Amino acid sequence: MRVRCLQIIHPAADVPVAEYESIRVGGVYPVAEMVAHDIECQIRVLGPGTPDPGLLWDAADFETVDVRIPPGWTLVIADGRTRLADARWQRPGFWTDYHHGAPRALADYEHVKRELLAAAPPHGN
Template sequence: MSDHPGIRIGAEYPVLEVITTPRRVLLRIPERPDVLLERDTPGLWDAAMFTVVSSRVPDCWVAGLKDGQVTLAPQEWQRPGFWEDYFDGEPTAGAEYERLRAEVLAQA
């Protein structure tokens, strides 16, 4: 397997959110966890691509259940439409993301 432009083999990535469905587990990973970008584009990646190196769970994560999908993430990110608002550049969603991203990364 070769590197992807957003993910490098052998690198460690903090997980911002875990989403489980009946068929797979997805991890939301920041574009560049080491740099606060003007606009981060946190992507969803298949958990099968990664090896867990830490069992720490951020204090701000809560479990949510909707339509058979379990999500572990900050409560604010689990509201309907949060990610759409974030990627559409809605300022409140951007501020919530930056605040909670910093909290998750501080505990990584």
């Protein structure tokens, strides 16, 4: 799944900007994860120089350009959230383990990231 960035609202300043952490308005990026909670929907996109693991963005600021969901993705509903992501990221505690530097979580993150970037065209196209 790929999306085109329509606008960026700076996370700290709450003002529109043209680029932030390698994501720019008009650029096309692979989606790494989608998270819905209550009425809010966010997506994690991978830019060419986005710091790991990237930020969750308001899905309303993007439009879909490729609807294909990557193989191995699953939909999980738990803890009041709906998550669509690679199955390796869906295990309980994955993001906590990732942020604590657990080797398995770091390896799973890197493997999925490489797969997503390899399947995507060059950044911004």
